[in-house]
């Protein structure tokens with residue numbers, strides 16, 4: 452089974468405003484609410500690609516109910532820990548450019564946190580766990596490490612898509628995949644990345660630090676995949692961007708879904724690229740047919 456863990460789910464409230472004026476009254480042209488949070492997005496795309504998945508994490512309040520109901524209506528298995536506080540709402544403002552306001556997240560009580568750690572003790576070496584996104588500030592700062600120690604003890608393969616301390620502390624445990632975008636890669640090493648050579652250098656560094664596979668995603672410019680013995684460059688298909696929220700999560704899902712079924716790293720990378728772009732070209736996350744259509748237009752070469 453492929454589990455996703457979303458410590459900080461969200462409702463993504465996507466609002467379109469023409470010619471946004473800060474400090475003025477603006478009227479929205481359209482708005483929609485989507486279940487969000489990185490692991491939840493990964494589960495939604497895995498499900499589109501007919502890959503069995505269960506979404507775990509913390510969920511609470513009326514906002515949490517919205518997410519659980521949506522996932523259940525889509526037929527996606529969930530096994531969330533119910534919390535006393537409300538799941539957050541993140542604002543995605545579309546005007547001439549895309550602006551995001553992400554909330555820090557709800558309060559997680561000690562017993563709620565313990566309940567998730569207990570669940571993490573039940574995974575086996577046949578499972579893959581995808582840990583994605585930020586942590587609500589009320590969790591101990593080493594919470595990802597606490598989860599990973601449990602996976603490592605049971606030889607569970609894990610993917611981690613987060614930033615800062617959570618990512619850093621995971622590397623000695625050899626995550627199967629990490630997927631920083633270029634900005635996150637630069638932040639991790641506290642550098643500016645202005646050339647391809649620099650991106651190649653720091654991508655390789657992530658492998659040296661312990662990751663088994665690293666995808667450095669670059670939005671419309673595609674992505675680089677680093678393995679322990681090769682580097683691949685992926686070119687994304689061109690298209691009209693409608694809503695790129697969740698493109699990175701879709702890429703992780705496409706990669707893991709294909710790797711899980713074929714075991715082929717290059718095909719997995721192609722599916723990741725197609726899934727990311729298909730989401731960027733959709734209002735909501737991508738649908739299976741859109742992903743498969745774009746797959747024919749993805750190009751991957753070994754550097």
Ligand SMILES: Nc1ncnc2c1ncn2[C@@H]1O[C@H](COP(=O)(O)OP(=O)(O)O)[C@@H](O)[C@H]1O
Nearest residue numbers: 632668669670671673674687698699727728731
């Ligand atoms: N504007 C775009 N055009 C085509 N593909 C895109 C675009 N934005 C994202 N993608 C696809 O989705 C992948 C992940 O997007 P990116 O924005 O880099 O990740 P994140 O959402 O994590 O910041 C990219 O590598 C690419 O394959």
Ligand SMILES: O=P(O)(O)OC[C@H]1O[C@](O)(COP(=O)(O)O)[C@@H](O)[C@@H]1O
Nearest residue numbers: 487488489541584585697698699700
């Ligand atoms: O957990 P974080 O880092 O605060 O991010 C949460 C946000 O990221 C998303 O999962 C989208 O992520 P990506 O665009 O990186 O794929 C949104 O659905 C959500 O609002």
